[in-house]
Amino acid sequence: MKFLIIGSGGREHAIAWKLSESPQVTEIFISPGNGGTENAEKCTNIPGMNHAELLSFSKEKGIDLTVVGPELPLVEGLTDLFRRNGQNVIGPSKAGSILEGSKVFSKNFMLDNGVKTGYYINFDDYEEAVDFLDECAWPVVIKADGLAAGKGVIICKDVKEAEKALEDIMVKKVFGSAGDWVVIEEYIEGKEVSIIAFIDGRTILPMLSAKDHKQIGDGDTGPNTGGMGVIAPNPWYTSEIEADFTENILKPTLKGIKKADWDFRGIIFFGLMITEVSGIFLLEYNVRMGDPETQALLPLMENDLAEIFQKINSRELKGYSLKFKNKSSCTVVAASGGYPGDYKKGFEISGVENLTQPLFVSGAVKREESLVTNSGRVLSVTAIADTLPEASDLAYREMSKINFKDIYFRTDIGKIEE
Numbered sequence: 475m476k477f478l479i480i481g482s483g484g485r486e487h488a489i490a491w492k493l494s495e496s497p498q499v500t501e502i503f504i505s506p507g508n509g510g511t512e513n514a515e516k517c518t519n520i521p522g523m524n525h526a527e528l529l530s531f532s533k534e535k536g537i538d539l540t541v542v543g544p545e546l547p548l549v550e551g552l553t554d555l556f557r558r559n560g561q562n563v564i565g566p567s568k569a570g571s572i573l574e575g576s577k578v579f580s581k582n583f584m585l586d587n588g589v590k591t592g593y594y595i596n597f598d599d600y601e602e603a604v605d606f607l608d609e610c611a612w613p614v615v616i617k618a619d620g621l622a623a624g625k626g627v628i629i630c631k632d633v634k635e636a637e638k639a640l641e642d643i644m645v646k647k648v649f650g651s652a653g654d655w656v657v658i659e660e661y662i663e664g665k666e667v668s669i670i671a672f673i674d675g676r677t678i679l680p681m682l683s684a685k686d687h688k689q690i691g692d693g694d695t696g697p698n699t700g701g702m703g704v705i706a707p708n709p710w711y712t713s714e715i716e717a718d719f720t721e722n723i724l725k726p727t728l729k730g731i732k733k734a735d736w737d738f739r740g741i742i743f744f745g746l747m748i749t750e751v752s753g754i755f756l757l758e759y760n761v762r763m764g765d766p767e768t769q770a771l772l773p774l775m776e777n778d779l780a781e782i783f784q785k786i787n788s789r790e791l792k793g794y795s796l797k798f799k800n801k802s803s804c805t806v807v808a809a810s811g812g813y814p815g816d817y818k819k820g821f822e823i824s825g826v827e828n829l830t831q832p833l834f835v836s837g838a839v840k841r842e843e844s845l846v847t848n849s850g851r852v853l854s855v856t857a858i859a860d861t862l863p864e865a866s867d868l869a870y871r872e873m874s875k876i877n878f879k880d881i882y883f884r885t886d887i888g889k890i891e892e
């Protein structure tokens with residue numbers, strides 16, 4: 475089978491790595507890929523392309539299945555174009571991708587379908603949104619409606635911060651038209667959980683739970699990033715919490731997707747919070763795999779990913795079972811010093827040849843025979859071991875083999891006592 479993967483990050487490297495294990499898979503093309511996928515097994519990087527060019531490539535090369543990594547092409551309708559033209563693709567339709575593309579729509583979808591989530595109100599009028607702040611208990615969460623490169627969710631601890639967020643989003647339009655509407659939502663405190671599920675529109679199969687670490691600093695301090703590390707399974711996701719999730723979030727979501735009659739053959743990601751007294755709440759949906767959750771989860775999965783994608787495409791997930799190693803995984807991300815603020819790039823990366831555990835490149839390019847930093851988040855190492863402390867220790871032993879100028883990583887992934 476020939477695969478085409480669209481995307482350029484660590485998630486796409488991890489998908490390619492897992493697909494390459496499958497005896498069914500002969501070739502994997504990645505558009506545009508990165509320095510890690512360039513020479514990976516069975517992999518060939520191809521240039522970034524627009525939708526029409528991707529479709530032509532898929533037809534000309536006889537691609538059996540295309541996997542869309544990031545949200546933007548999904549929200550823009552790439553999968554509809556492929557399916558209309560007889561090309562197999564993994565990812566929900568443009569209509570279904572609205573669950574990630576519009577925070578306003580997605581909160582309404584949760585409410586309409588009885589999905590357990592926090593209280594919220596949507597606004598398209600700046601003055602009305604500001605007036606509403608008088609009624610809020612603090613903190614609140616303010617979300618720009620549309621896609622904002624992961625920066626559109628702002629936690630505001632008081633009215634001053636909330637007024638600034640509303641002004642930035644709705645008046646200054648720092649996220650463009652993504653800020654035409656906002657959601658003002660209650661802040662839910664607890665332990666974050668990520669659940670990524672495979673879905674064919676009729677059947678939904680969740681993977682193991684994971685925990686992302688979004689803040690840049692140890693102990694969850696400092697500004698948010700794209701994700702600095704992941705542990706899986708998530709130690710706070712007990713069987714009781716899982717039952718709450720299944721009954722009050724997973725099942726009503728699937729019911730809502732069926733009712734909407736979307737072509738939802740792909741992935742759905744649940745961003746969740748476990749509270750101390752009221753169980754688990756849904757914060758947001760994504761319509762693609764999480765990054766860096768994918769890098770932690772796929773090395774634990776025993777199934778053939780190519781087989782899963784085929785079953786999604788032919789709507790045959792029913793009766794299929796996911797299998798995971800009875801182990802823990804710990805992914806530590808290395809970033810360029812200064813990230814998520816200003817940082818320099820172009821530094822040579824050393825030591826990757828000494829690793830014994832999977833390396834996933836997020837932002838590095840190949841220059842001659844070397845990898846060179848090219849982004850804020852540069853790479854991650856995923857270690858698998860019998861217990862989380864062992865996985866964490868191993869991940870950090872592996873990370874100590876890698877170096878580049880100004881390398882930065884958190885030192886507490888998998889070590890937090892809470």
Ligand code: GLY
Pocket residue numbers: 686700701760763764765766767
């Ligand atoms: N790690 C969360 C996300 O991919 O959006």
